[in-house]
Each structure stands twice: as structure tokens, then as C-alpha cells.
Amino acid sequence: MTGDDIKAMLLAVADAMDAARDELCALDGEIGDADHGIAMSGGFGAVRTALSGMDGGTPTEVFNAAAKSFLNAVGASSGPLYATAFMRAGAAVKGSEVLSDADAPALVEAMAEGISHRGKAEPGDKTMLDAWAPAAEAARAAAGQPAAEVFAAAATAAEKGAEATSQMQAKLGRAARLGARSLGHRDPGAVSAAMMLRAMTAAL
Amino acid sequence: MTGDDIKAMLLAVADAMDAARDELCALDGEIGDADHGIAMSGGFGAVRTALSGMDGGTPTEVFNAAAKSFLNAVGASSGPLYATAFMRAGAAVKGSEVLSDADAPALVEAMAEGISHRGKAEPGDKTMLDAWAPAAEAARAAAGQPAAEVFAAAATAAEKGAEATSQMQAKLGRAARLGARSLGHRDPGAVSAAMMLRAMTAAL
Amino acid sequence: MQTKKIINNGDDAVDEMLDGILLAHGDTLRASEASGRAIIARHGPREGKVGLVIGGGSGHEPTFVGFVGQGLADAAAIGNVFASPPPDPALACVQEVSGGAGVLFMYGNYAGDVMNFDMAAEMAAMDDIEVRTVLTTDDVASAPRDQAEKRRGVAGNFFIFKAAGAAADEMMSLDDVERVARHANARTYTMGVALSPCSLPQTRRWNFDLPEGEMEIGMGIHGEPGIERGPIKPADEIVDEMMDRILDEMGAASGDRVAVLVNGLGATPLMELYIMNRRVQARLGEAGLETHATWVGNYCTSLEMAGASVTVMHLDDELQRLIDRPCHCAMFRVV
Amino acid sequence: MQTKKIINNGDDAVDEMLDGILLAHGDTLRASEASGRAIIARHGPREGKVGLVIGGGSGHEPTFVGFVGQGLADAAAIGNVFASPPPDPALACVQEVSGGAGVLFMYGNYAGDVMNFDMAAEMAAMDDIEVRTVLTTDDVASAPRDQAEKRRGVAGNFFIFKAAGAAADEMMSLDDVERVARHANARTYTMGVALSPCSLPQTRRWNFDLPEGEMEIGMGIHGEPGIERGPIKPADEIVDEMMDRILDEMGAASGDRVAVLVNGLGATPLMELYIMNRRVQARLGEAGLETHATWVGNYCTSLEMAGASVTVMHLDDELQRLIDRPCHCAMFRVV
């Protein structure tokens, strides 16, 4: 994977988030403030603009540019979480011009760690970490396989994780005060995380 | 007609206005500010309270008490118009303890004059005068008949007049700026005027 | 189904509101002993000063009661919702604020208000208090230019009352306060747009119908029909329609100064009002006009109606001085 | 069908609003050159004074931008609608208002705001500017008393920011301003009620569902679910539920003084807020408490949401002095 391949993956995510904007807003409306689709599609729209204006670049440079543009366009909860995730991913592959299949699990794990570090969520708190943590685990388990397989395994695990959030009571974020009323609703951040990994997989 | 008979007539109007409150508000909503039913039922509610607390009284005293209580409870357009109408009616029969059939046309005419004097409307301006002016004319024409016949004639004429307002373009009041858009809607003040005369007739 | 309101009995809404106002603003306002619907400025009226009495129906707060205070109106007569006050509270206002130099009545041009305030003026004359009247007619959508005297008074009241109140505070004579009031009214232009209806506390039903996706330009502050109904347009287009009309009526020369009020009708967020102001200022700038002062917020409302109005006052040196003069009201201050 | 709004493109709403605000209030506010989303008080920041930076998502106007000015906040970092600002505007605010005595961040306790402002504070530390943070947590409905630190910040911001801003204006040290801010927050209690939903400019769909005839007590200012949903009650009963809870939390002694804010969420008329105030004052009086000052109006909104909140600040001599201290903001003044 070159810097351009990473760009292609992130641009695919941008398209996926545009398509899912209303769905994610509606999910967030059930237990939050109805803006998660705006944050994700707006944030990745800014990533698209930044990457389009970028000539070449290493994978690390691409991730850093994505981190910065996403954060400045969005703020909110998703901004710092994904900015940290992208910076960690960039740091994890620092120095490489071209990534090998062996780098794929490290990327997913780095993103999950960034989100966990920034958000201080625990698994089961009903956040996007409940998609990213199983995704990282699945990516680690798939180590040695081609990058596309690694991402596919991560995406599938994230989808399951996102699905499972509907059985969880929120402990963090806007939904935290809902208690039992958050049951039966999927966490919007977990759902968008799974969509992101699925779009990345498809772009590989 | 004694003072008590006048009271009975006005109390009957109060009941009629309570019953018509929503209908009159809805009519006013079409071309005005949707409060005519509130004004009429609120105003006659105050009349009811004032007359209930009044021991005896001549027809003139009853009309004056009605004028004052209606005006202070309502303001609006209806307040000064009906306050003036009642004061004129009281003045028209000043000095009499008991009214004869011959006084009936004078009462209706005095009320119409009061409304015309206070509001400065012309017939055809699409106001309550378009009910009161034909009512006064019909009452005059019925002079010599029993009071009940006089009021019945006035009520019928007022009903026709109110009906006819739907063909008029408003020249005064809140509907005045509507121009042709006021066509097809009856004037709420004319409609309540007809109801008033009908209730008075029934109470005689 | 009833509209949603935080009220008790609808018939008590106005009086309970006034109770709440006096509890919050007892340092600046009091009720007349003669009428609970006559609200008097504690620090306004004084010997030798023309008394300024404003008033009208409730439901437009902070208009009228919020503009009572030192440097603005001396008293307000308060009616039922969307209904002129009867003569009694207006007369009580006159008696409380008369400082021997005469009293000016100012209120919006509506048939009911004219009849009631005129009756009060006649009663005041019996007490040997001279009362004059200036009607506000700033709503340019409510009648054609050649019938400007038939227009309604709406949010522009704010500027017109402010100018007259400052003139009285400067101890001008009744002649001069009246002249200023007429002059201020003649130079004040408002256009409004409504997006959704309001409902009266007593009926709790929508006063009129404004279907999904539609707006009405020129609608009055009691829901009186306007001049054009159609699909909601972008903010800039709405403001352009308003400003085209206002600028045309105003006929100002490049370099002239104006004061601006972007007013919310009740349910429209400040965000939208400021987005409108952006375009208002752009249009004024294009016309070569200088904005001396801008107010943005809910100054003349229609209960919970959504919508907004733009008012432009065409200043001259005197009006500018009067608009700038400090005033201290419960719901409005200039410092 | 889209909700009705007077806007242009929904994505531009916040920036166009800020343009309109700066055009209206250019004498008191300016944008930072480093970030158009960092709004700075022209007359607030100065050498040796603790800088007070507030901020959060848009859609709550006049919170936050309206409380920037001399004697209150020195700057506000402005996010998208209902979204924390990113670190950059917060950092720009810090750099603009730092007077060498440190900077205090104050904002409502929401996960996104905490993450973004913390990142900004870390960046400021690299510039050797000491930044401390006090979160507001006045919404008593948003978590039980033993988890008070998890509560949201809502309309009570108004009092808490005011006290801290006055403390900084008195040239207190960073330690003292922080102490005052925590103390003010600990003594400020808010309960809200929502009657109808709001909609974001970018989606123009209702954020949540609140059926005809129903209200929700304790709902947050972004539509976060509250503690009780049911049929609309009379104003006095609604206020009683709020005041029962507030008085219980406050635990004040007879004779204590309080400041009161009856706040509209956006679409609720002043008439209803004053009717609520009437009952609030009755309850405070029954409890033997003395109301030192009352504000009624739209101070912390949720776009076009209908509803209201009641905030009571339990005063002591210091807080009373700070609340009374004059301030001059674009959308709020104490004189």
C-alpha cells in the first residue's frame, strides 16, 4: 500500500459517509444529538479536500493530513477520536514509503488504540470503541494474510461489535445519562466505524 | 320589559356567545386575528358577573352596567363598539322603569347608531354594522308589532346581513388589508351580531 | 389537540404574566393602583416632562411592557392577547405619568386600539390633561404607499417609541415630542415574513394555516394575511425581497445613515436572525448607506410564531441623537 | 418535508451567523486572525488579567458568543451546531486573551468538548501558557446527586461564567478565579422542560420526537432524553416539579439569597417564561429565600426547541458581588 492507496481508502470512506449521513444522524437522534452523520460526512469531506490538494505523500503524511483536516472540520466527539486514530496509524508506519500486508494489522490496532487513548472508554461502554476493539483483535488474528483479508476480518468484527452495542447501556458520551433507555439502539459511532472499515476493505 | 327582562336578554346572549366562542374565533382566524369569540364570550361573561351582582335596576341602569363591564373586560374592537351600543340603548329609554313594545325598535336602532358612531364604518365595509344596520331598519319597519316580533325581524335581517358580508371586501378593521382575499369569508363581528339578536329574541 | 404552552388557565395568562414581570422587574416597573393593566416606570415620569404612554394587546412581548422605563415610555396600557386595552388602563397611565406638560399616546394603527385609546383621551380631557396621539404605521407591506396612513404598526415601534421617549426625556415640549414621533414614524420601514402560525392561550388552536414548506411575506403580527405566499426561500432571497421594498420606500441617498432592527417573531432562533442581518448589511452597504446601530433579537413578537422582520430607520442628526440616548427599561437598555 | 428555517446552505449557517454577529456587534467583538471561529472581546483581555475562554457548539445563542465582552468572557471558541469546536479556535482564543496571568477554560460538561478543549490546553502548554479548566455541571436532571460531576452544563452557564468573568475582571489570580468558578458551579442548579424538538440546519429534520400533547422534564439542550415524559401539565405544576428538585438539592436556609434565571429554549414566548417566574418566586418565598436578582428570557437555547429551564444560584456575599458587577457584552449587559 502506497500513500496513494491510503488516499484511495480514505476517499472511499468519504463517499460511504456521504451516503450514510442521514442514517447516522437518525441513529444519533435516538440516543444522542442527531449530528453524527454531519460530523462524519463533513469530516471526511474535509479529508477529501485536503487529500485532493496533496501531491504524493507517504502513508504517514497522508494519515497526518487526514487527521488534521478531519479534526478542524468537525470538533465534536468524533474529531479528536479520529484525529488521534489517524495520527496513531501514521506513527505506526512511520518511515515506510510502501506498506506490506504485514503492516495492515498494525494500522487497525493503532487506530483502535488512538480511540481508546483519547476517549478513555472501556469495552462495553457503548461507544465506537465497541467496534474498533473487536476490529483490532480480528486484524491481529488475521496477521499474515493479505491486507485485504485483514481489513475484511476487521470490518466483519466491527459490524458484529456495532450490532452488539444495542444490548449495551451507554456509560460515556451523550447517551450516558440514558441508562436503560439506551438499550435497543445501536451506537452511531460504532455503526460508522464498521462502515468505515468496510469501505476501506472495498477500496483495497 | 323591565330591567330584569333586559338582564335576562343579556344573560341569554352571554350563553350564546359561550357556545359560539370557538366558531367565532375560527371565523376571525380566516380574515383577522382569531380572537373574536374570546372577546365576545369574555365580554359577556363580565356582563353576566356584573348583572348577577346587581339588585334590581332600571333598563337604563342595566344597559349601562353591561356597557361598562363589557368594555373593561375586553377592549379590542368589540369593546368600544358594544359599550357604545349599550350606552346608546340605555340613553334611548332613559327614565322608563318598564319598556313597552313601542320601545323595542328604538333599542335596536340605538345600538346600531352607537356602533356606527364609534366605528365610523359605512355599510358595505364588511363589519358588524352590516348586520346592525339592516337589523335597525327591520326593527323600524316592524314598529307597532310586539317586541318579540320586532327583535325577531331584526335578528332575521342581521342574519341576512351577516351572510352578505361574505360578498364584501373589507374596508375597516384587521381584514381591511386583505382586499379581495377577504371575499368568501363572513365577517365575524357581523355573525356574532346576528347571534346576539337571535338570543335576545329567544329570551323575550 | 391543544397547542403546547407552559401556562395555567388561558384566561389568566396576561395577568399572571404581569405578576411575573413585576416580580422580576420591581425595581423599574410597578402597576398603577387604579388598574393592574397599567404598568408604570418607577423612574420615568416627572414634573414638567411630557408623559409617553404606549400600549396595545399582549402577546408581543417585550413590546409594549418591556419598553417602559427611564428614557423611553413612562407607562404601558396592557390589553388581552392581541386585543387593545380598554380605556381604563390607558386613562390610569395618563393620570400616573402626567407631569403637567401633556401626554402623548403612541401605539400601532389598529381599529380597536384607536377606538379604545381615543375614548381614554376623551376621558383625560375631562381631567384637563392634554393627550395627543401618534399612530405607528411602519409595516410597508400592509397598504400601498399612497395609503401609508392606513398601514399597521409593527416592530418599527421600537425605534419610533425610542425616539419619542428620548425626546420627552430631553424635556422637549409636547409639540416637539409629537413632531419627533411623527417624523420618526415617517422614516421607519418594516417588512416581515412568517413561517408558522401562533396560537392564543385561550383557544390553544393555530390561528391560521401555513402549510409545510411555505412562508408568507408581509404577514402581520397577529397573523393578518400578507402580500405573497409561497415556498420557503433561502435567507438571502427573503432578505432581498424585504430590502428591495424597504430601500425603494426609503429613497435614501448614498452616505445617509440608518439604524437596523432584525426582529424575531418568537420561535425563530438568533442564528437565523444573524444570518439575515448579514444580508441586510450587505444590501445597505451596496446602497451606500452607513449603519449607525444594529439590534438583533426578539423585540416585537407574535407569541410562538416563527418568522422575522427587518426594520430600517432612516436617520438624521436628531433621530440619531435620540436613538443613542441612554434608556433603562426592564427588557431593553441603551447605555 | 424540510423543517422551516431562514437560512441559506445549512453547511454555511454557523459562519454566516458569525458574519452577521460581527456586523452587528463590531464595536464589542472581533474574530481572531488565526481562526474565524475564535471570537474575541475588544475590551476584555488585558495585561495581568486571567483570560476567560468559554465555548461549545453553536445553536445555543446567545450562549456562548453573546457572553463575550468586558467583565464576562474574553473569548469564545465556536463549534458547528451542537458540536464542540476543534482545538484550533480554542487555542487561538487562548493566545489572544492571555495576559500573562493564565487562562481559564469554562464550558459545559460534554465528552466532545472535554476532548477538544483538553487538546487545546495541551497545545497552549507548549506555548508556556497555563490553562486550567472548570466544567459546568448545573443540570440536576442529568445525573444523580452522588454523580454530580457527570452532570451536563446548561443554562446555569450564564451565572457561572458571569461570576468567573467578574472575578477575572477584579484582577483575581488564576487560583482565585478557578476557585470562584468551581464554587459558582457547585451552587448553581438548573432543571429544564422540553415541549417540542429542534432541527439542525444541515438535516432540517426534527432531532427527536415529542408527540402532540406531551412534554419531557429534564431533557438536555441537545435533545438528550430527560427523566420523565408525559402529558403537558399546567405551568405551576411544571415549575413545582422543577423547584421541588432544585430546592432539595440546594439545601438553603431561610433568609439565604438567590439569583434566578428563567430561560427559554428558543420557541417559547416571554409570556410563558414570566408565568413560570411568578411560580418560581412564590416557591422561593415560601422557602424563606430572598431573590436578589432575576433574569427572564432566551439565554441558552436549543435552536427552535420549545421549552424552558429554571436556574437558581445560591448566593453568598462574594457571588452576589460578582453577579452584580457590570459587564458589557454584545447580547447581555449588567449596568
Ligand SMILES: Nc1ncnc2c1ncn2[C@@H]1O[C@H](COP(=O)(O)OP(=O)(O)O)[C@@H](O)[C@H]1O
Ligand atoms: N469517550 C468516548 N470514547 C469513544 N467514543 C466516544 C466517546 N464519546 C463519544 N464517543 C462516540 O462518539 C459518537 C458520537 O459522535 P458525534 O455525534 O459525532 O459527536 P457528539 O457526541 O459530540 O455529537 C458516539 O456514538 C460514540 O461512539
Ligand SMILES: Nc1ncnc2c1ncn2[C@@H]1O[C@H](COP(=O)(O)OP(=O)(O)O)[C@@H](O)[C@H]1O
Ligand atoms: N370600525 C369598525 N366599525 C364597526 N365594526 C368594526 C370596526 N372595526 C372592527 N369591527 C368589527 O370588529 C370585529 C372584530 O372584533 P374583535 O375580533 O373582537 O376585535 P379585534 O379586531 O380587535 O381583534 C370585526 O369582525 C368587525 O365586525
Ligand SMILES: [Mg+2]
Ligand atoms: Mg452527536
Ligand SMILES: [Mg+2]
Ligand atoms: Mg379579532
Ligand SMILES: [Mg+2]
Ligand atoms: Mg384582537
Ligand SMILES: [Mg+2]
Ligand atoms: Mg454533537
